[in-house]
Amino acid sequence: MAVEIDITADQAGQRLDRLVKSLAPHIGFGAQQKWFRTGQVRLNGKRVKGAERVAAGDRLRLPPQAQKSDSADSHTASSAGPDPQLVEQLRAAAVFDDGRVLAFDKPTGLAVQGGTKTTRHVDGALPAFVNEAGEVPRLVHRLDRDTSGVLVVGRGRDAAAFLTRAFASREARKTYQALVTDWPEGEDAGVISAPLIKTRQGGEERVVVDLKAPNAQSAETLFRVERRAENGLVLITFEPRTGRTHQLRVHAAHFGGAIVGDGKYGVRLTRDWPAPKRLYLHAAALEMPHPDGSILRLSAPLPSAFEDALNA
16 A cells, blocks of 8 residues: 655755655665656655655655555555554543644653654554544654654544645744753843754764854744753753754753753763753743644643753
8 A cells, every 4th residue: 555645844855865864764775766667656646866855745656665564654554553552641641632633741861753663653653543524643843752642633634635735934933942951040031043054073963053164054933031040950941933954952962061861962861860850941832824724832841851941
């Protein structure tokens, strides 16, 4: 059975052949090129060559081989069906459901989409949340695996496409909260404006601030200090005005702080860390248009681990 994927705002702008490579890493380059030559890859129902750029809301169709038997990278469920324990975990984490839009308070450590070694993820559980019309929820944006908080999905193609476009056009206002160390004294509110670019360092892909590179992407983040604890930790609210990869994590480090639990850009936790070990970044609130024309306002309470860390 063919694999069908709705392009999310996070995937928009990518070159199609590179996106296909990331979606089907277990398929060799030659085999993927044959998919394009023989018309097995379709974008919005049309044959493509691979050099095209995808847009939010596009429908991508791949041959059945794109989905590994032990994972679910699309909305096509595996023969075993969704993981019952994960389904129950997500039911308990639901913060909104009106039939067309469903939202979860995603726990830290849970991937949104599957991959070569990722078989437990939100996308794989979505078939269990079908509505009365038989519409399966579809991803419209993503959160990093270790980021907790508000995650929205749309039921049915129309609702999903509407929400995806809202994210792509920056109509979605996102609010995050994070614990950081070494935040500069006196810098209690303001704007971080620093362009970002992807690079490779030590064989690892990283996002860095580059003020001179002509191909760096503009990035802007609003911040507000909420609390400075006696142990040196600072609780900060971030509002990204752009949606670049790892934007908040890189901007925090660039400004002089470092998000706790961020082993890539921030502060790696030691064995004697007194609170739960996790990335201390939480998607606290989301405001965006609803498909029915109203304004959708969602929130997820700050996890207790944050308070534990602040009081440690």
